Amino acid sequence: MKSEYEMSLNDYIAIIKDRALLLGLSIVVILAVTVVVAVTVPPIYQSTGTILVESQQISPELVSAGNNTFADERIEVIRQRVMTRENLLRIIDKYDLFADKGRRFSESDKIDLMRNSIVVATLSTYVKGRGEATVAFNVSFEHKRPEVAKEVANELVTLFLNENLKQRTERANETTVFLTQEANKLGAELASLENQLADFKQTHANALPEHQALRMSMLSRSELEFREVDRDYKTAQEELRYLELELSAANSGLTTKAESVRGTPADLPQDLPSLKAEYARLLTKYKDAHPDVIAVKRKIEALEATGGRTLGASTVSLDVARVRTRIGAAQERIASLAEQKRELVKKMEGYEAEILQAPQVERGLVTLMRDHDNARKKYEEIRAKEMGAKITESLEQENKAERFVLLEPPLMPEKPVKPNRKKIVALGLVLAPAGAGALVMLLEMLKSRVRGVGALESVLGKRVLVAIPYISTQAELAQRKKWRKLMVVAALVLVAIMLVILHMFYMPLDLLLFKALARFQ
Structure with a gap:
């Protein structure tokens, strides 16, 4: 009677021995591919400028500012104004960005790439009485050339600073103009009512209460x-x-x-x-x-x-x-x-x-x-509000209100931020044995074999009385010896590759050796 056979540890070891060459080659190939990818992917440099959100210079108890919006909201509004199609196209043309793309990319594609290369990140801290508050934000730009990343980041920082000053000044001016118009309307209405009141009193002068x-x-x-x-x-x-x-x-x-x-x-x-x-x-x-x-x-x-x-x-x-x-x-x-x-x-x-x-x-x-x-x-x-708006406008024009101050200008990046070659290689070290094992298992599923007495009994449904061991010939022994040598060479090559990777992407081998020796002293 046939029964379902469950593979034992010896069967798995036998599969590994039979597929040792395939496993080794698969591991070496996958690892080599990850190393090649980690080495050949072009580096991406990022230049970052930090802008400080500085509070009003004059005490709010003496002069209250009119633009009391949250810093996050204001930063987002300015980001949308800075990253308009017109501004981005001007920067792309000025610094000849994405020239290597040629005609394959349209203007919309370049603008999308440009927007993906710009990073605006806020820096928050806990302020007593206000809770979580934004005190600064970073404006970054990523590019393959570090000097271009620095120049474009400088351009973006300048746009942020100018747009903030322009926006606050325009808002204060619009507020002042609006309040002045409303005050004039109310003044005319008040004068009309005063005339009506005077005429009424004059008409009924003898009957006033x-x-x-x-x-x-x-x-x-x-x-x-x-x-x-x-x-x-x-x-x-x-x-x-x-x-x-x-x-x-x-x-x-x-x-x-x-x-x-x-x-x-x-x-x-x-x-x-x-x-x-x-x-x-x-x-x-x-x-x-x-x-x-x-x-x-x-x-x-x-x-x-x-x-x-x-x-x-x-x-x-x-x-x-x-x-x-x-x-x-x-x-x-x-x-x-x-x-x-x-x-x-x-x-x-x-x-x-x-x-x-x-x-x-x-x-x-x-x-x-x-x-x-x-x-x-x-x-x-409305006259009091108009006076406050005029004071706010003066504060904005003299840059005494809440403002954006360049805390740290964009610098020339020394190291790329992308790709993370260490993570790529580490991923290759994980994927190489996993991928090789998956390949072997796939082949075993496609072309199964009867391994051992137990598997044979499971297939035939009868008990095996005698098992004759496999007797290798001289040619097979020589072939095995040759494969062992190849495996040793492959292992040495793999170790050499690992050492090269450590030397290039992690730490020079001499420093690594000194550190290792220092731990044992």
């Missing part, structure tokens, strides 16, 4: 004045009625009787001194407006007009003329008082209308004042 107390006081004063004028008006009307009675009495010659009717004593003295004495006596008892006082005063005036002569029939005409004159004066006074009353009524009505209109005027005034205050606050805010 701040004059409300004054108008109430003037209304009270007008009412008091109206009452006084009304009282005088009524007194004047009473006097007119009295004068009319007196005129009637004078016309009929019954002055004394008329006076008696009004309550005046009929036995008044007729001479001037006696009348004056009576007038003085009456003043001690009554006021000037009392009828008796008025009557005595009029007789005194009449006697003084006639030269102090005793009244008689000749005085009738004089009394009539005098009374008529006084009636005319009284009528004029009544008309004047009536006109004053009308004016006072009109004035009081005007005050009342203004007092009633005050709430509506106040509502409109409050709206205008609110709009004016809001516009003024916005205007003052």
Whole structure:
């Protein structure tokens, strides 16, 4: 009965012995190929310039900068502006880059190669209060010729520095222009509101809320004045009625009787001194407006007009003329008082209308004042921002704000950064036995053999009774001896190759020997 045979360690050793030549050649070939690749790949040199992100020179507590963006963001924006198609083509033409590519590469291919050759790496550190912050960044360029790498790296560093200054200055200038335009707009709006407010106050000057107390006081004063004028008006009307009675009495010659009717004593003295004495006596008892006082005063005036002569029939005409004159004066006074009353009524009505209109005027005034205050606050805010933008612009122009400073210019590279020949050779040392073993296993899978008694029993399904060992002939022994010599030579060649690799890519053999001896001393 057949059973699946599992290969033993002896079988693997037998395979290695049978395929020793193939294994050796495969290892040597793979290793030789890796060495050739490591040696023949052209070196790539890298020149690097370091740019420091320097903080604002003037204390932010005194002057605040306007361009407060993160350094990473700003560096990325500048990188995109520097690595435009126009700039890269100009650098390619200036330094004749990728000339060895000939016409096989288009402009787009060269630009892609150029961008892949440029490396921008930020350098960050921990800043107390800010966390992780970018303090510098490297700008590098890779090329097969070290002098070209240095020149192009210098060009790129210069572009970064100039673009940063240009960008910050343009941004500060644009901010200042924008804020100035907005301030002018708000200023015009504020002036318009001030004109509207002035016109409103001028139109409603008599109904402004701040004059409300004054108008109430003037209304009270007008009412008091109206009452006084009304009282005088009524007194004047009473006097007119009295004068009319007196005129009637004078016309009929019954002055004394008329006076008696009004309550005046009929036995008044007729001479001037006696009348004056009576007038003085009456003043001690009554006021000037009392009828008796008025009557005595009029007789005194009449006697003084006639030269102090005793009244008689000749005085009738004089009394009539005098009374008529006084009636005319009284009528004029009544008309004047009536006109004053009308004016006072009109004035009081005007005050009342203004007092009633005050709430509506106040509502409109409050709206205008609110709009004016809001516009003024916005205007003052934008003016303050404009002043800050102008200061920021001055800082940028004088290079006193946050800036990029060339910390270390690109130098001539002394060693290539690519390829890493040590890694290539080390990779070859790993791939050589792995590749040779894989090749042998592949051949064994394609052309399998029966090796040993166990394999034969597995194939036949029967037990082997006798096994006759293989007897080598003289020719086979000579062939084996020859192969052994070849294997020794191959091993020596391999060792020589390893020594050459160590000498070229790692360390000179004499230094390596000295170091090794130093460890054992």
